[in-house]
Amino acid sequence: MSIAVSESSVKAQKRSIGAVLWDYLTTVDHLKIAHLYIFGGAFFFILGGIEALIIRIQLLVPENDFVTAGFYNEVITMHGTTMIFLAAMPILLGLMNAIMPLQIGARDVAFPFLNALGVWLFILGGLLLNLSWFFGGAPDAGWTAYAPLSTTSPGHGVDYYVMGLQLAGAGTLMSGINFLVTIINMRAPGMTYMRMPLFTWTTFITSILILFAFPALTVGLFLLQFDRMFGAAFFDVALGGNTIIWQHLFWIFGHPEVYILILPVFGAFSEIFSTFSKKRIFGYTSMIFATMLIAFLGFMVWAHHMFTVGMGPIANTIFSVATMAIAVPTGIKIFNWLATMWGGSVKLNSAMMWAIGFIPSFTIGGMTGIMVATVAADYQYHDTYFVIAHFHYTIVGGTVMGIFAGLTYWWPKIFGRVLNETLGQITFWTFFIGFHMTFFIQHFLGLMGMPRRYWVFLEDQGLDTGNLISSIGAFLMAVGVIVFIINAIYVWLKGEKAANDPWDGRTLEWTTASPPEHYNWKQTPLIRGLDCLWLEKTEGNGKMIPAHPLKDIHMPNGSILPFIMSVGFFIAGLGFIYQTDNKLWYIALFGGMAISLLAMLVRSVQDDLGHYITKEELKGEAE
């Protein structure tokens, strides 16, 4: 009897793999799209991590021959490209997708269809880029793909770089527009701008950065594509071209990009510090204005990557001063976080450990940022391991730690399980110690003159011990990541279903189920102040007041078209890459474009009115 019952309940809960797959291929739900972003991002994070380990094994001992020089170039290029575009950004977009609508009381994002298109473009763009490994070699011109190195690189590696990033970048741009419109138009009643949680604020400002930064990359990639595939002369000096244009376009995108990577985690840390200190965030308003200031200045400093190009002392000085100015709003944030903990009742769990560990790590990265912003000194640091150490302290010590913190904090809301605390702390300590071992010593390797991107170093030049320590640290970080993955699988199989509000939270997302229903709330909540849930806990009955009586809920329909469009562009991308070899590939180029354009046509002529969940259905569901 009992066996029969459990079997039938299993049947009711478990759908066939095919049904789940179809569900995810056609979904337009913001939480499921977040799952796709996070899983996709995690997959590429592991790939990028393996590439990092290959780099560190090669540099374990002097004059190592673990990999060839050519392969090493491919590995460093793909490590940077993968980590930035295919790991860090998608996981952040996943967090934004999952949490931002919940924090403002929206049922979904403004353009659910575009949201699905964005995630499929990212996944297929990432796959396209990585296909290069199997078809004649990966891109090898560095993640910055400077011309003329990138225009003259033989084979199709850089072509894959161009097409893969073009696809993924288009997807990101769509997400940026989507989040902006969602936050402006779809906040719950009472959710004024100055009551929005800081993670939503940073999502908003990050989206502005995405909107104005990514088109510059799009143009840069088009120029590179035209030069490599269609014989244009943008970067061909013999025909009057100018290679510095690529550097400008790349960094006009690239510098805002590093703020796109860091601002969302600033928001996540703000939520974590506030929740686990049991205090309102210190200086809420100044946090918002500091974020805006960082975003604004972030567009004014791109040429600090180009001090050694020869722009002249005036340009160098302007960009140097503007760069240093960014330390001011960043400092405001650091002190606000410290002041939030000050006098709070701090709970030291793994999410909070990431947050506390982030402060000194990121501050070191910021400090070396001031050092490399000093033009005269930068001539010494440029293209050495000092720069490698600097930006890993900001991107790993900031973004990656922020991703771990945010995932630990929001895991119950996104996946319905609380991560195991012991395993979480093991991850933190191994990763944290491994991170500082890997990168702190690289400051000194750089100061001693070790250039970046070289595949070997010579014996007895004072570089041996430093590189050995660095490599051991990298493996410690890998252990941390593996423990995190074990943790995720463990709680999925063995963990209990998470409560709605496992952290005694302050913001709106903790009022929904974990994970939320696809319509998020039966009744849209009424927002009465900043930290609206905490307000109801302290001054109300702990529950949100509904903004309207129970009524029909309008929800968007799922669609396979975003996936088909992305596949079309993927095929067209292959066509672009190989039409230089054989004109038959034009079939793939035009065929792929035709698939995508036809899917767009279908989308345009087919009415997509969405569907309603009726009052009666909502009443019928258990409370």
Place this chain on the structure above:
Amino acid sequence: MNHDQLLNPKSLPHSPEKATLEGKNKFLGLWFFLGGETVLFASLFGTFIALRNSTAGGPSSEELFGLELVFIMTVLLLTSSLTSVYAMYHMRNHDFKKMQLWLGITGLLGLSFLGLEIYEFTHYITEYGFTFRSSAFGSAFYTLVGFHGGHVTFGIAWLIVIMIRNARRGLNLYNAPKFNTFSLYWHYIDVVWVFVFTVVYLMGKVG
């Protein structure tokens, strides 16, 4: 609001394009999209300005451009912006037939612009041997002006699709935002042309 009210409204509000949340979202989303397009074209303009004298021994802009043709193209495109305003005026007054008529005129003006642009490009290629590959100036010229032309082409295709799709059912709260977003896009493409005319052709002749 249910589906029937959306597709067969008994009476339309004054601005049917912004009466629904979807309409408001489309309106705002398109404005942001145009913000991104501005950076796209700014990057292309920057590239063009950097390379406009890099003729590599080929024809320069003074030798190539004829302002008469470009003047006619400008008039055609700017007029099409005006006619799309008339179309939106009739949409707000719920006169579907007149809206379609003015949209049709907009499309025809766009097509004639495109025809002249194709003529211009073939003229440069056949008469002067000035191509996409002949110099950095050529690459930058065809890329910038071609991106604009591509936007015009896409706009015309978009216009034809929504005109045919809605020809028989008239204006409703579901398709009004689509016409409105097209009109916004079309204005934007015209504004970009004003800059193309100034930076590429005027500065190319006298700058």
